[in-house]
Amino acid sequence: MDIIQILQDSYHVMIKDMIEFKRNRFEVAGLIAFPLIFLLLFGFIFPSGNTHENVQMGLVNLDQGAGSNEFITQMETMNKQLATTKNSSYMSFNNYSSVDAAKTAINKGTINGAFVIPPGFSSNVTSGQPGNVIVIVDNSNPTVAGTIEQVSSSTIGGLNGISANTNVLKLGSEANQQINPQAIIAPYVQNIETTIPGESNYFNFLAPGLIVMIGMMYIMNGVPETISKEKEKGTFDGMLSAPIHHISIILGKTMGLTIRGVVQCLFVLIFAVLLFGVTVQGNLLLVFFMIILGIFSFIGIGIMAVSLAEDQATAAMIMDFIMFPMIFLAGVIFPVQQMPWFMQDISKVIPLTYAGDAMRKIMLLNANVADVSTDIIILLAFGVITMLIALPLFRRGMKD
């Protein structure tokens, strides 16, 4: 049987699948809703950048002297400066009369942490001794604790800066010298330049990988589902007993799935740009090509699972087994650099790592084909090899 024939037959299968898809409202709705849900979920679960808003802090002033009042005033001034927008604030302060009261509030969850100014703070400061401020951190929740530590250390750091500034100026005027206090207190300054213009944004990191990841999930769930559905309904026998090459069936089905998968990826892209402020620096055509290549590289695994599994449930289980490590280890959601070495090694054998990497480079860094050629070769090879293993398995697995 010649290749033209196979392609023609797979075309018929694809068209049939497309009509079925079109008539299924839930599937059509899912194609659009799924990317949106994913973007919202992953986008908001993980902190975007280092900005904090409205961190609820308790304030226990056991000193009530001039020094502590000044400290609090300066802290409030700085709080306003750190706020990201006009109407929000970095921290919100709630006064408590005792440490115990503040601790109770932490346990109740009303506040996330508390500053405690101990008795004798003012006299310590005036007498040249360190002005200790106690920060109470709720370490039952490590994430919140980390945030509070960050918040308090930047607060104390900022206040130290302010007071150092005043002291240096005072010393300078006493010595009758023109002094730039910054040059003494903080002689080294970092200037951060970004590769992509605009604010750095978690969505920028997330979106490119997410696009191929959602494409991957669509294909890897779709292949077993579409085949097992037909097997269970008995319609598969109709195609298998027709004089067509069995490859046409799987080819037609994956063509249909690929088209729908690409459409879904494009929805992720559109939502990411329109709703989440992601910018595409690179060539859209290259982005499109990467989406197709990314999806292609997963088809083989999908076919393998459905050929080896007896039924839908087993196939779905095999898929989950393969997909979950990919989702978390491919560096789509968490940067690979954050992982321990052995996980970094695993991530190197996951095709999604390369697809996500290439997408990020193209979309964010305007990389060209040559820049991502390694990724392309790896994905192509992975796709072709798995396909070559999968197709004979499929042909064998169709008969009982």
Next chain:
Amino acid sequence: MTENAIEMENLTKKFGDFTAVDKLSLNIKKGKIFGFLGPNGAGKSTTIRMLCTLSNPTSGSAKIAGYDLIKDPSKVRENIGLVAEKMIMYDTLTAAENLRFFGKLYRIPKQKLEDRIDEMLELVNMQEWKHTQIDKFSTGMKQRINVIRALLPEPEIIFMDEPTLGLDPQTTYSIRDITREINRSGVTVILTTHAMIEAEVLSDRVAIIDHGKIAALDTPQNLKKLIAESDVSIFGAEITNLTPKLIEKINSLDVVDAVAQQDDHNLKISANGTEALNQIIDIIRHEDGNIASITKSNETTLEDVFLAVTGKEIRDQATGKAASTPHMDGEAPKSRIR
């Protein structure tokens, strides 16, 4: 070319240790209607699936329309049509879309395909449903489309696995009429059914298979004659206080081959030997059964043959069908009326 549409030689299918089809050797002549009968799990569907290239035989060989099943499966597929146990149809596609899809897989040229679809819809009187989705159809309408789907590419041989299962009498008759009609036009029909009457009125030849083996093979007439001439007798017994325990007792008699319950009071008993009737009456009386009437049928039916050949064991572990019902329920009374 041979005059046989199908030639099977030692065709065998094993599922693990279990032999579903056991060295089946059988020739089916071209242009005939051949009926496969047998209890649930006898291996009828498995045989058909092998002949349709859907299942690989464990051993043995077969030729379909002159082509070797193993060596030339695609040629085999070009020449067969399949009405399987499950309907081969996509629920969300319209009748025409379903027919068109399968027609294209058989490479029927576009215009010819459209003409053929109309022609076939007309055959089953469903022209006005052409553009309606299958899921809006009744079972009978679905099955009519399912049958013409198999006929669309004008196959030489058509396999029909229980084509009238679950259909009302009208649709059942219409399917039987279509079967006869296509057979008259030269198509060989392989039919499986649990409706004895269907096998009897349609088939030129019948094979009763049991445990994957042929238990009887002949024309319906000859098979019936066989029973009539043997010392097997078929009794009808009407017992007003029929209990499962009583049926069990009758069944356990050595002279009894099979017992089939017809309704709340009526049994059909297949037995052999001259002492049979006395023994049956004795045991019923002994169990305090109240006999309203005992009849001995003068005319044997195919059902009688079936019972005599396949015996009393009920194949409950076989397929997904209800385990406790005797295998000929539903259709049995019809066969009795004759």
